[in-house]
Amino acid sequence: MQADRKPRKQRKENARMRRRQVLDAARRSILRHGLARTTLATVAEEAGLSQGVAVFYFDTKAALLTETLRDLYQGYEDHWQGALDAAPPDAAAQLQALVAADFDLAACGPELLPLWFAFWGELHFQPSYDAVAEDFDARRREVLTRIWRDLLPPSRAAEAPCHADWTETLTDGYWQRMHLSAGHIDRHHALAATRAAIARLAPWMDARA
Template sequence: MTDQPSPKPRKERKENADRRRQQLLDATWRSIAENGLARTTLATVAAQAGLSQGVAVFYFKSKAGLLTEALRDHYARYQATWERALAEAGDDPRARLIALIRADFDPEICNPEALSIWFAFWGEQKFTPDYAAISAQFDIARNEAIREACAALMQGADEGDITRTAEWIDTFSDGYWQRLHVLPGSYSAKDCLAETLRMVERLVPQISEAAAEARRAL
């Protein structure tokens, strides 16, 4: 009787599946950066990953399913970056607000490929409710983190002023992301970070000394 190979343990099978799934998600980002969202398909992603199209279909069923999970994974990495920055900053609201701003220009988050992916998906939110829902889910958490830091610094200020200040800070860094994406040769992430810190110094005077020190350290 021929010995049959033992099946892999469940944990090992799950680890292999997770690794293969992440391999496809990483390939999706590369395909979007090279081909755009519309021309990214299960075939282009499988080719980028060095796998068969059948494998991509097995894990994600359809292009829509693949792209939705790719956006969710992209946001999850972004959130992990700013949450790690907050954890390292400690309890000082000045350090926390600066950490959140720095995280927006972290090379892992703010690079040509990542920016291409952000803007490709954002341009489709109006037509794809799933994209809008994922963006809202993750954006709410970060916006609240900015608002909490502003509230701790702007004690006694009107709630509306605190909320508006947090929105201005978030919008300012988003604007620099757009410039870095559209005019990459005219700006650097370091310069954009410095200018965002300079703006926050004026919006939230309580942070001015710490923000100026952070700018000088760039």
């Protein structure tokens, strides 16, 4: 029995590593060829594998690209959730941690922004991409809304969803500017400007941080 289990465990780990290899190759292919010209063949070439291996894990190009987007979102969610877990529990510190995480290289590095915008440009044309984005975005909005509800005076708690949207719009807007105007604006400036805008939304926050 013991001898039986080990090979199965090894096969499972090998499959996980091979799947990771294909997903990483898909990212490189998108950066090199663009989303439209990425195929199972270009991904297999990037991974140094046969096309049959890519097909084994992802039946079609559409399935592979959808999982690549899901993987991109999962990495981002793990990143900002880790920042929240490491921050003090009060709402002001949580918001500051969340915003700082948004402008970390792990969220918007030069190898990540082109991937985000490649997929976002197709959201309305690919229902599977849209579904992935909405799933992750809903959890993110829920967290931001909760933080703002705790930050705002009780009489203004109903404004929390709007403040959450403004916060996300700041991140999205600066990500877009960094992507389209690389060299003219960097993530440090974007973080400082976002913090300044949030200070206008909640001028009392520094006193509570």
